[in-house]
Amino acid sequence: MKELSLFLGCVIPNRYPGIEKATRLVLDRLGIKWSELKEASCCPAPGIFRSFDKITWLALASRNLVLGEEKNTDLLTICNGCFSSLMDANNILKKDIVLRNEVNAHLKKIHKEFRGTIEVRHIIEFLYKDIGTEMLDRLVEKPLELKVAVHYGCHLLKPTKDRKLGGAECPLFFDELVEATGAESVPYEGKTSCCGAGGGVRSAMLETSLMMTEYKLLRMKKAGIDCIVEACPFCHLQYDGGQVELAKAGKIFNIPVVHYSQLLGLAFGYTPEEVGLHLNVIRNLEFESKIAQIQKKGITIK
Amino acid sequence: MKNSEILTCFQCGTCTGSCPSGRYTSLNVRRIIKDSIKKDISDQPDLWMCTTCYNCQERCPRGIKVTDAILSLRAEAVKKGRILPAHRAVCKFLIEMGHAVPIDDIHISIREKIGLSEPETVRKYPKALKDVKTLLSSTGFNELIKE
Numbered sequence: 001m002k003e004l005s006l007f008l009g010c011v012i013p014n015r016y017p018g019i020e021k022a023t024r025l026v027l028d029r030l031g032i033k034w035s036e037l038k039e040a041s042c043c044p045a046p047g048i049f050r051s052f053d054k055i056t057w058l059a060l061a062s063r064n065l066v067l068g069e070e071k072n073t074d075l076l077t078i079c080n081g082c083f084s085s086l087m088d089a090n091n092i093l094k095k096d097i098v099l100r101n102e103v104n105a106h107l108k109k110i111h112k113e114f115r116g117t118i119e120v121r122h123i124i125e126f127l128y129k130d131i132g133t134e135m136l137d138r139l140v141e142k143p144l145e146l147k148v149a150v151h152y153g154c155h156l157l158k159p160t161k162d163r164k165l166g167g168a169e170c171p172l173f174f175d176e177l178v179e180a181t182g183a184e185s186v187p188y189e190g191k192t193s194c195c196g197a198g199g200g201v202r203s204a205m206l207e208t209s210l211m212m213t214e215y216k217l218l219r220m221k222k223a224g225i226d227c228i229v230e231a232c233p234f235c236h237l238q239y240d241g242g243q244v245e246l247a248k249a250g251k252i253f254n255i256p257v258v259h260y261s262q263l264l265g266l267a268f269g270y271t272p273e274e275v276g277l278h279l280n281v282i283r284n285l286e287f288e289s290k291i292a293q294i295q296k297k298g299i300t301i302k
Numbered sequence: 303m304k305n306s307e308i309l310t311c312f313q314c315g316t317c318t319g320s321c322p323s324g325r326y327t328s329l330n331v332r333r334i335i336k337d338s339i340k341k342d343i344s345d346q347p348d349l350w351m352c353t354t355c356y357n358c359q360e361r362c363p364r365g366i367k368v369t370d371a372i373l374s375l376r377a378e379a380v381k382k383g384r385i386l387p388a389h390r391a392v393c394k395f396l397i398e399m400g401h402a403v404p405i406d407d408i409h410i411s412i413r414e415k416i417g418l419s420e421p422e423t424v425r426k427y428p429k430a431l432k433d434v435k436t437l438l439s440s441t442g443f444n445e446l447i448k449e
Contacts, residue, residue, distance in 0.1 A: 010403035013421035017413045020421075036422040039430035041400040047354055048389050048402065051376040056443040063437060106440045110433040158356035159369075168360055194322045199354035201323065204388040208351055211326040276416060 001130065002118065005037035005073040007064065009082040010045070011233035018276010019233055022261040023078050023123065025275065029139070029268050030131060037075060040064050043085035046155065047200040050085065058099065059106045061089035062114045066107065074119045076126060078261060080232035081198070083122040084155035090120050091162060122156060124231045124260060125165055128173045136180040141269040142294050143182025146227060148263075149220040149255075150175050150185045151239070153232040154194050168192060177260065178229055181267035188223035190216060195230075197238035206245065213242040217253045226287055227256040229263050240280050256280065256287045266291060308371060310364045311335050317358035317368050327351045331358050331368060338371070344379035350386060385447060393447040400424035400434040 196212025
């Protein structure tokens with residue numbers, strides 16, 4: 001396996017940097033060889049740019065891929081949107097010589113060439129396949145006695161024929177990763193349904209996107225959970241920021257939203273502040289004191 | 303739309319029944335697929351209500367790449383200048399800053415507070431940003447989104 005370059009994307013470094021910090025901490029704790037992918041741009045976001053113009057989407061994605069090729073590293077994404085754009089573009093350009101030639105003609109103007117020598121990874125499937133839940137379980141210092149609503153997010157799983165992570169109707173791998181931290185993944189209705197943000201819907205039709213978010217939040221709440229755990233900053237933004245927008249209409253949920261990097265960081269013993277939980281818009285004091293109680297216990301013998 | 307795969311649709315409605323957006327909006331994927339065969343639907347606002355969740359594509363009993371078809375229909379609409387103002391704004395961010403969601407002063411200061419320097423992205427490297435701009439101009443994207 002190649003070493004990894006961390007691909008940040010837009011939403012994590014520019015809106016939820018706590019997720020970036022948590023990711024750095026857990027990668028280091030796991031002893032993974034990684035470095036930053038310098039000079040990367042937007043992936044570009046699949047919802048709008050893939051819809052607008054396929055060649056532009058491929059050209060910009062291929063530039064990011066080439067940055068990884070030049071370092072001879074695979075790209076590690078921590079966002080479903082980045083994973084989707086970069087993995088799909090990589091697969092398309094590896095297979096389709098006509099499109100590759102067309103894209104390389106554009107890349108030539110910036111003295112770059114797509115060669116198709118690297119892979120694109122998502123932190124969830126990477127941790128599951130390359131580290132494994134058993135190893136994570138052994139490294140956990142603070143088993144998190146939390147009830148969690150796991151949200152996979154659409155583009156981690158689908159299209160299933162390209163993702164090759166099993167079926168999308170009842171996936172289990174992310175739940176297993178969550179349970180490796182000591183938390184309990186609670187079943188809820190509509191678990192694999194969309195958060196509502198993707199496809200450019202959040203940016204252009206906020207109210208429509210929030211109807212889908214409310215559908216999810218109602219069902220998560222009914223399941224009796226402490227927090228939501230996701231693996232995509234756009235889902236994170238939709239649930240966290242979306243709750244503020246829904247509260248304006250009197251719909252109060254107050255459910256904390258946690259990226260898996262942050263959850264794993266907590267289980268490794270990093271404080272909520274170190275993993276950036278305080279940077280969420282939604283703050284839930286009950287949840288924060290529960291985490292504090294868990295953290296106080298010291299190293300717990302499981 | 304010229305797409306022979308779509309002609310195999312037998313209008314079962316699994317796509318519509320699986321659509322999280324269609325639960326609340328006028329988006330009717332079955333109808334979009336049907337109408338796209340015989341007429342130009344690029345002015346339909348419903349095209350932009352899809353979150354691209356891929357449920358329809360995953361569940362289509364004919365194996366039609368339904369979500370990909372919606373993406374192609376959107377691209378046709380964009381070519382005709384049918385671009386929502388919010389989407390145009392995001393495109394301009396990409397052209398100017400290399401990011402669909404660019405950083406702002408508030409988040410630069412939040413990063414500093416948690417011990418992170420400026421992101422190592424295109425924003426920090428002027429030559430890299432110039433490369434992104436060259437690419438976007440080379441593919442005709444700048445022209446495409448012009449008002």
